[in-house]
Amino acid sequence: MSKIDLTEEDVELLNSKDGLMSLLRRKKINLKKSLEEVKYSVAFKEKQEDMIKLQNWVIKNDKKIVILFEGRDAAGKGGAIRRVTEHINPRHFRIVALNIPTEDERKQWFFQRYINKLPKPGEMVLFDRSWYNRAVVEPVNGFCTDKEYEIFMGQVNEFEKMLVESDTFLIKIYFSITKEEQGQRFEDIRKNPSKRWKLTEVDENSRNLWDEYTTYKKTMFEKTDTDHAPWKIVDANNKPEARLEVINHILEKIPYKE
Secondary structure (H helix, E strand, O other): OOOOOOOHHHHHHHOOHHHHHHHHHOOOOOHHHHHHHHHHHHHHHHHHHHHHHHHHHHHHOOOEEEEEEEEOOOOOHHHHHHHHOOOOOHHHEEEEOOOOOOHHHHHOOOOHHHHOOOOOOOEEEEEEOOHHHHHOHHHHHOOOOHHHHHHHHHHHHHHHHHHHHOOEEEEEEEEEOOHHHHHHHHHHHHHOOOOHHHOOHHHHHHHHOHHHHHHHHHHHHHHHOOOOOOEEEEEOOOHHHHHHHHHHHHHHHOOOOO
């Protein structure tokens, strides 16, 4: 085992509940890894406390928050959402993950079913995939026509501008992972009986359609990264670091006051 110089603060962290749990979880003791893990845990808990303050400000001032979580399959969107909302009041936020549209919804204006899920004053809504399905997933898999795609791309910026102008904070986050990392995560899911349900036919096909996804993703960034609704691209190959970056971004973008 390589030598590592520990400060008094490091020793205190390793002797904490989280530190001891991290040490005991490993078959072979790795002080460096455990220290990194517990430092992340402490930092994230502090940010979660700040999320409570942010939510209190949202409730008190009747603010409306919309956060979009986008990215390739298995990029870690759901896990990040769970960590961000872990300690805030469940009565004042909603997580929206829409199913395949019904026949009636297909006949509506595309944005209609998303409008129905937007926050009321004093509420936060987090979309686990959003209207940007039509920018990437749908055209790649043939779930929409070329005309429907072009109409969406022509309307989405104005739609988001209307949201922002109606006193709604809109945050757009994209989780970026490599093809190798996605393949490893798919394999981990297949081996876990309690998680196999997560893999759909669309997920399986995404490996073969990687380049097509990339092409549409680049076009999405080029056309929809606007001043009023910019994209935040997060390197999600490292889940803990990605989650910390996401919560920091949310806290930075919302001008809450204690």
